[in-house]
Amino acid sequence: MEPTAPDPDIPGREIAVAAEALYLANLMLIPGLGFAALLVLWWRQRRTAPELARGHLRQTLAASLWAGALLVLANGAIILAGGYGSASTWVVVILYFTTCHSTLIFCGAVGLARALAGKPFRFPLIGPR
Secondary structure, X not given: OOOXXXXXXXXXXXXXXXXXXXXXHHHHOOOOHHHHHHHHHHHHHOOOOOHHHHHHHHHHHHHHHHHHHHHHHHHHHHHHOOOOOOOHHHHHHHHHHHHHHHHHHHHHXXXXXXXXXXXXXXXXXOOOX
């Protein structure tokens, strides 16, 4: 039995895939630029996009904002723990990357797979309903 290809005619699928790809690009490849591109995509499509695309746009924007807030909190913890010259810096950095950042990337990969399949996705804990 051959696997079937995803239906390219699902309304909003391309926008949903673009939103998830930009979210991952913001986390891994081009921080800041990926977020700016995602923000522009959201701004242009937030009212007119099909429901699938609006859902993925809403989820990725919220997750990106959470990712930024978590990064600010990690930097605050580093500063409170003695600054960037302290040995405790590496504890905070390693904890942040192994828990927060990798979880956000994993959820983004699942969201991208769901977008490619033309299905909705909600980020656990941080995704808006």
